[in-house]
Amino acid sequence: MPETCSQGRSDGAGLFDPIEIGGVRLRNRTLLPSMTTRLADDVGHVTDATIAYYRARAEGGVGLVTVEMASPEIAGKHRFRELGIYDDTFLPGLRRLVAVLHEAGAAASIQLGHGGSRARGAVSGVTPVAPSAVPTPVFEIEHEIAVPEAMSPERMRETMDAYVAAARRAQQAGFDVVELHGAHGYLISQFLSPMENTRTDSYGGTLANRARFGLEILRRIKAEVPGLAVIFRIGVEDFFPGGLTAEEGMQVGRWAERDGADAVSVTAGHYRSLPAAERMIPPMAYPAATFLDYAARMKEHVTVPVIGVGRLGDPELAARAVATGQLDVVALGRPLIADPRWVAKAQAGEPVRRCLACNHCVTDMRSGARLSCVVNPVTGREADFADASAPTGRRIVVLxxxxxxxxxxxxxxxxxxxxxxxxxxxxxxxxxxxGLAPRFNDVAAAEPTFAAYIGELERDCRRKGVRFRFGAEATRADLHDADVVVVATGAHYRLGLGTVVPRLLHTRAARSSVAARLFASPRLRDWLYYRLRAGRGADLARRLPIGASTEVVVIGDAARAGKAREAITSAFDAALHRSSLHARTV
Known part of the structure; x- marks a missing residue:
């Protein structure tokens, strides 16, 4: 790959070519976008778990790590255990975090985002503020309709001052870049939305007025914190009546470049989006590269690098988007949660652990849990696995x-x-x-997503020398001399439903609107997937013709019928920790 840096348009560039953003050199054109982890402590200080999570992604080869949304003032906090940057007391932890990212070869950014009307008083301890006193549905562990206080001109100046102070603090901590969050229904986005901004002064009404708040913050940071690169993140389409339109979003992008943005990060969606807020983080039923066309359109309007996001986890797709000049930098959120070494593996041509786009990471975190992943149980537990290792020199048979x-x-x-x-x-x-069922977790299921995940797992196994025998039973010769036999035969349906359920899922009825409504019931899914299934791995293990010294481990649904995350977690724990609540040694 060429090693020359380029600025601006990237037609013909490679995904792993370097690029500069505001004078900051990225080793490649990949970026970890901001995603809340809840790994900070109760006040908002960096923890060992925070360090371990971000270190894994930096060591995995990503070019720019964007540390999660941190509010410039306490009134903007929107989640419990949200990372803090609104006070100097957070600086020691932030400096430690930046040092780790730089040591691993990644550039470091932090997202400055203010919750506005979505900053619950229960989290911040103060009344939320917004451009207008528009009632706002908020979900942070529980649902609430928040009624914010409309910001006076003095209050807006106070918040702008806080943004500048937070940017200066980020620079003092060693961050190379800050990102201004102007998307997804947070404060700057609220100013942009005609529905949420009903002001009649110079900050409301026309698009130029609605964009004024965010652009003034941008101009002030560039003027008052010299040498700090700034990315302006814009949600170019809100997907609801009264929200920002794509045409308006492109214009805001042009203004952001004019006012000093060193890159424009293009996303879409809003908490008020129709048919659902999931459009912000499109799940598996949405097409791959969901927002790529928006990034490509922005490329026609600006000369600074354009960052794109939204279901770009297929390495070939991501590389093609860069090579064809549709964007300059690929933001990989959920793909890097599923596989922190996505970049290094993709660059080496190795299989990556594919994200399911099931949005477990989002929904579970919003319910109050630390960030986690269905297919990567190490996510959020990186410190727990720091010294974990697999056995070596053994003959292992997996059933x-x-x-x-x-x-x-x-x-x-x-x-x-x-x-x-x-x-x-x-x-x-x-x-x-x-993938044939109407729903997986809380999103519509899509069969190709599961096939891609399984296909890449099989490819990874074969690349590492694993042998496969399909359409076969294990023989005495297979098992007797094995050092370890792993029983991963899954669960079985009770009441003779083992043939009925698969046949039903292969019919059109399983994809009907009636089935979708039925599967929307957590109680039905609980019965169908868990209560009507039983793990019989322990019984099978006792009947296996094994040698006296053979260790037998039962994992996944074979040990106990449950969710996919629990089954995969048991495999990780059994392989790397050699013990698990979900794995049984017989």
Missing amino acids: GAGPAGLSYASLVADGNDVTVIDRADRPGGAFRLT
Whole structure:
């Protein structure tokens, strides 16, 4: 790959070519965008868990790490355990975090975002403020209709001062870049939205007036914090009547460049989006590269680098978007949660652990939990796995090629002789059926997503030397001399439903509107997926013709029928920790 840096348009550039943003050199054109982790302490200080999470992504090769949204003032805090930057007391932890990112070779950014009307009083301890006193539905562990206080000119100046002070603090901490969050229904976005901004002064009405608040903050940071690069993040389309339109969003992008933005980050969606707020973080039923056309349109209006986001986790797709000049930098949020080494693996041509776009990471975090992932149980637990390692020098037989069996085989493949045996004619097990159901977690299911995930897992296993036998039973010869036998045969339906459910899922009825309404019921999904299924791995393990010294481990649904995240977690824990609540050693 060429090693020359470029500024502006990137037609013909490679995903792994360097680029500059405001004089800051990125080693490649990938970026970790801001995603709340809840890994800070109760006040907002950086913790060891915060450091471990971001270190993993930086060491995985990403070019620019954007540390999660931090409010410039306490009134803007919108989540419990939100990272803080509104006071100098946060500086020691932030300096420590930046040092780790730089040591790993990544440039460091932090998102300055103010919750506005979405900053619950229960979190901040003060009444939320916004451009106008428009009642706002808010969800932070529980639902609430917040009625913010409309900002006076003096209050707006106070908030602008806080943004500048936070940017200066970021520079003192060593950050190379700050990102102004002007998307997704937070304060700057609220000023841009005609529905949420009903002001009649110079900050309301016309688009130029509605954009004035965010652009003044941008101009002040560039003037008062010299040498600090600034990315302006704009949600170019709100997807609801009275929200910002794409045409207006492009104009705001042009103004941001005019007023000093060193890059424009293009996203879309809002908490008020129709048909649902999920459009901000498009789940699996949405097309790949959901917002790429918006980034490409912005490229026609600005000369500074354009950052794009939204279901770009297929390495070939991401590389093509850069090479064809549709964007300059690819933001990888959920893909880097699923696989922190996505960049290094993609650059080496290795399989990546594919994100399901199931939005578990988002929905679980919004319910109060620390960030986690269905397919990567290490996410949010990086410190717990710091000293974890797989066994070596063993002959291992894995019975079952579902997500738990494949995950285990992939994790232990290096340094071991591993064989995976499954009675089915292809990998995936019952997980492939999940894509045929109307819903997975709380989003509409899409079969290609599960197939891509399983396909990349199998490819990774084969690349590491794992042998597969499909359409076969394990023989005495397979098992007797094995050092470890892993039972990952999945769960079985009770009451003779083992053939009925798969047949039903393969019919049109499973994708009907009636089925969608039924599957929207958590109680029905609980019965169908968990209560009507039973793990029989322990019974099978006792009947296996194994040698006296063979260790037998039961993982996934074979140990206990449950959710996919629990099954995959048991595989990780059994492979790397050698113990788990979800894995049984027989």
